């Protein structure tokens with residue numbers, strides 16, 4: 682079992698090449714592989730497969746919109762073994778991996794996800810560093826809700842970027858007070874509003890075209906970055922200022938990305954790093970099934 686390890690602004694992933702879908706990617710295998718003591722350690726897994734092969738194997742009930750059988754498909758799993766619809770940082774790492782390994786020779790192609798096909802532009806991709814823009818598609822406003830963190834209530838907007846987010850702009854926050862927040866425990870949220878759980882972003886308002894953001898991810902915990910979360914954050918920050926389009930630089934603990942919103946759609950541009958590749962021990966892997 683070959684693997685690569687990579688990250689997008691320090692949101693890290695184990696990449697498992699499995700074009701013909703021969704691996705049983707069970708929840709125990711995902712959790713063990715993502716465990717930072719028992720396994721390789723990661724926020725999530727990116728299985729690299731052909732969309733048609735995933736459908737034939739029954740991993741996908743049907744091909745999502747904008748995805749065809751021959752497209753590469755990012756079969757994303759959270760560190761706790763749950764399946765998520767989309768991962769913005771993951772798509773950048775996925776596209777970088779495909780280009781740097783030669784599995785894909787084009788600079789512009791579609792990456793399939795459970796939230797639909799995501800067109801990408803690979804601006805650069807060597808063996809270790811890449812830069813990718815992802816067309817994230819339609820961003821949907823779900824209405825207002827609130828999160829509770831460390832006993833404090835943060836008002837925000839529910840935003841669907843293929844997966845669910847609650848993005849909370851707090852005009853009193855500074856980069857320093859944001860970094861002092863205790864995000865160890867999962868934020869409280871309204872389960873009636875978010876029946877499938879939610880990713881929660883806390884952020885400053887826009888200053889000089891940029892916001893600072895932290896995130897607590899569904900199925901993972903606090904991460905150093907979340908690509909779909911940065912799109913939700915940029916959307917909420919623009920709304921906070923009465924705008925529905927524009928470009929926002931989003932600073933997260935793991936780096937910076939750029940989100941552009943226009944006509945209810947978003948693009949996400951940012952870096953990708955591939956740090957290692959190798960093979961898993963067969964006995965260890967097979968013992969996890």
Ligand SMILES: N[C@@H](CCC[C@H](N)C(=O)O)C(=O)O
Nearest residue numbers: 765768769770844907908909
């Ligand atoms: N880190 C990802 C999002 C991964 C999925 C998320 N935890 C969920 O369950 O929706 C990103 O970069 O978007």
